Amino acid sequence: xxxxxxxxxxxxxxxDSSDSxxxxxxxxxxxxxxxxxxxxxxxxxxxxxxxxxxxxxxxxPSFMAGGDVMIPFKKRWGVLAGLYIENKxxxxxxxxxxxxxxLKMEEDELDGLYTGHVRQKVRQWMFTVPVQLTFQLNRSLxxxxxxxxxxxxxxxxxxxxxxxxxxxxxxxGPKVVMGTEENQWATYDFPDDMRTFQxxxxxxxxxQFYRRFGLSVNLCWGxxxxxxxxxxxxEQTLYPIYGQIGFSYRIR
Amino acid sequence: MKILICMSLISLLLVSCFKEEPSNSECDIIxxxxxxEELKAYFYNDADxxxxxxxxxxxxxxxxxRSVNGLPPMALHLNMTSGAISNPVNGSVQDFSKxxxxxxxxxxxGQWHRQYTVSFTKVVTPPKFNxxxxxxxxxxxxxxxxxxxxxxxxxxxxxxxxxxxxxxxAKPNASADAYPTTPDVNGYEGSCVQLTTRDTGKWGKTFGxxxxxxxxxxxxxDSQYAITNTLWTTKMGIPFTEEPxxxxxxxxxxxxxxxxxxxxxxIAGRIDEPSIYSVLYRNQNAAGEKxxxxxxxxxxxxxxxxxxxxxxxxxxxxxxxxxxxxVNKAPIDATILADRGYNLALVFSSSKxxxxxxxxxxxxxxxxxxxxxxxx
Numbered sequence: 161x162x163x164x165x166x167x168x169x170x171x172x173x174x175x176d177s178s179d180s181x182x183x184x185x186x187x188x189x190x191x192x193x194x195x196x197x198x199x200x201x202x203x204x205x206x207x208x209x210x211x212x213x214x215x216x217x218x219x220x221p222s223f224m225a226g227g228d229v230m231i232p233f234k235k236r237w238g239v240l241a242g243l244y245i246e247n248k249x250x251x252x253x254x255x256x257x258x259x260x261x262x263l264k265m266e267e268d269e270l271d272g273l274y275t276g277h278v279r280q281k282v283r284q285w286m287f288t289v290p291v292q293l294t295f296q297l298n299r300s301l302x303x304x305x306x307x308x309x310x311x312x313x314x315x316x317x318x319x320x321x322x323x324x325x326x327x328x329x330x331x332x333g334p335k336v337v338m339g340t341e342e343n344q345w346a347t348y349d350f351p352d353d354m355r356t357f358q359x360x361x362x363x364x365x366x367x368q369f370y371r372r373f374g375l376s377v378n379l380c381w382g383x384x385x386x387x388x389x390x391x392x393x394x395e396q397t398l399y400p401i402y403g404q405i406g407f408s409y410r411i412r
Numbered sequence: 413m414k415i416l417i418c419m420s421l422i423s424l425l426l427v428s429c430f431k432e433e434p435s436n437s438e439c440d441i442i443x444x445x446x447x448x449e450e451l452k453a454y455f456y457n458d459a460d461x462x463x464x465x466x467x468x469x470x471x472x473x474x475x476x477x478r479s480v481n482g483l484p485p486m487a488l489h490l491n492m493t494s495g496a497i498s499n500p501v502n503g504s505v506q507d508f509s510k511x512x513x514x515x516x517x518x519x520x521x522g523q524w525h526r527q528y529t530v531s532f533t534k535v536v537t538p539p540k541f542n543x544x545x546x547x548x549x550x551x552x553x554x555x556x557x558x559x560x561x562x563x564x565x566x567x568x569x570x571x572x573x574x575x576x577x578x579x580x581x582a583k584p585n586a587s588a589d590a591y592p593t594t595p596d597v598n599g600y601e602g603s604c605v606q607l608t609t610r611d612t613g614k615w616g617k618t619f620g621x622x623x624x625x626x627x628x629x630x631x632x633x634d635s636q637y638a639i640t641n642t643l644w645t646t647k648m649g650i651p652f653t654e655e656p657x658x659x660x661x662x663x664x665x666x667x668x669x670x671x672x673x674x675x676x677x678x679i680a681g682r683i684d685e686p687s688i689y690s691v692l693y694r695n696q697n698a699a700g701e702k703x704x705x706x707x708x709x710x711x712x713x714x715x716x717x718x719x720x721x722x723x724x725x726x727x728x729x730x731x732x733x734x735x736x737x738x739v740n741k742a743p744i745d746a747t748i749l750a751d752r753g754y755n756l757a758l759v760f761s762s763s764k765x766x767x768x769x770x771x772x773x774x775x776x777x778x779x780x781x782x783x784x785x786x787x788x
Contacts, residue, residue, distance in 0.1 A: 257434060268584055268614060269584060270615060271584075327468075328581070331439065331519060332439065334468050339639065345639075
């Protein structure tokens with residue numbers, strides 16, 4: 161929604177009245193290369209009440225690079241397809257109260273309700289193929305929306321539970337205190353439980369602000385959870401929801 | 413600018429969805445006490461009128477009194493998890509002379525309950541232990557615990573403790589016989605207790621605690637520190653009202669094949685050893701506060717008045733006797749002794765340095781027919 165609110169400002173600055181006379185530019189196809197940065201999270205839709213606060217959000221090397229081509233098919237409408245290589249990472253710290261965790265290590269499970277700090281790290285390097293419908297507002301501004309499919313080739317999902325305690329099994333179970341240093345906190349990592357394919361929807365805009373150079377914003381909303389269906393460490397399904405900002409260069 | 417917008421977009425997505433804090437679902441009794449000048453006479457000392465920091469796994473709260481007969485009805489005060497309520501009501505007067513009273517604690521959210529059995533008894537620790545009385549720990553029946561039976565048939569579960577409650581965190585699926593402390597029907601006479609140093613698996617390694625020595629000791633095990641401060645899990649010692657002179661018994665020992673350090677690396681040539689010792693210490697400090705020694709200070713505290721240690725326990729497949737004589741470090745006050753002012757810790761472990769996670773997986777110490785010789 162913020163992106164939508166942002167767009168009139170962009171379009172104002174990009175206003176170019178001469179466009180209305182000559183519309184031949186609308187028939188040109190566009191080839192762009194782009195680099196960008198993803199910022200966002202792998203999070204449940206609707207934070208459960210057992211997550212109490214965000215303590216820290218650390219930047220991750222969530223870069224993207226790639227190229228795409230837009231072919232116009234009717235007046236201002238076109239279709240875009242491309243190939244990107246990107247990372248949707250996350251590194252954040254939250255506090256929880258009675259949050260259900262099921263930490264599995266081979267056949268041994270540590271299952272219970274956790275109250276305390278959790279630092280969660282996610283790394284998802286992937287190839288992404290977007291297929292988007294585009295709308296050319298004017299020469300410099302183009303909106304786009306459509307699905308994407310990603311193939312993950314390097315993935316990590318893990319973290320630590322520290323400075324808190326776990327009630328084993330349920331709130332009446334024995335308490336297990338987690339400390340604030342290594343060997344005193346519970347680490348977990350479950351890269352093998354992550355899905356290899358992700359699917360989602362992306363909406364965004366490209367603003368060609370100077371000659372062939374452009375800026376872009378995108379919101380990528382994952383519709384598949386990042387973890388496989390039988391994953392139980394966290395109760396909720398975690399969706400990758402990332403905003404993307406980037407620079408583009410139009411080759412033609 | 414755009415970075416800011418994007419970041420605010422994301423944080424909006426996330427932060428805007430915080431919900432109201434859920435009510436507490438825990439329902440523990442943390443401290444329990446009785447108070448009043450008129451009640452002091454029924455207790456050996458004032459410290460016995462309070463039981464604090466009750467381990468989260470405990471379901472029994474036992475007060476020790478001089479005599480149960482003639483015990484007046486008393487108001488029991490409880491410190492519970494915030495928002496929890498109890499039935500009978502916190503602070504209500506109950507007649508404990510008729511036997512234990514069951515308290516049901518309900519959590520603030522109303523969803524969870526815990527039952528505690530509160531009793532006032534005259535605890536007598538016998539001087540002889542044959543390890544015939546053991547059962548699976550309630551309510552989950554995952555591992556064994558040991559108790560003693562008095563002449564009048566009452567069971568006393570307050571004497572022996574083991575580290576089994578910590579092992580369940582590392583190996584929740586282990587069968588009861590795969591725990592570090594288990595019974596063995598092939599004792600010197602009847603059953604004995606068998607202590608085995610165990611591998612704690614992946615979780616143990618994660619927490620830098622690759623092994624768990626089998627142990628059995630006088631006192632209490634508080635599993636909440638199993639990860640953060642293992643030495644604090646062992647609350648060593650129980651009040652003891654007579655002066656011990658020596659401890660005798662029978663043992664068998666076999667060291668495990670590979671001695672490993674706390675990182676799990678094999679130390680070639682080092683042979684594991686068991687450990688049997690006993691310590692009598694003053695259980696109150698100068699300020700009159702209750703003191704319990706833990707794994708980290710049970711052999712070094714200034715409060716120790718007497719120590720006994722078995723010098724050498726060679727490997728043996730046959731039952732062999734052992735004996736350790738108490739050596740006094742400080743004078744023992746007869747009045748303080750009679751008023752439960754000293755704690756006795758009696759400790760058996762399958763790996764002497766198991767408290768620092770050094771030992772050999774498979775080291776096995778069997779113990780039976782233990783007797784404390786008391787000063788007449």
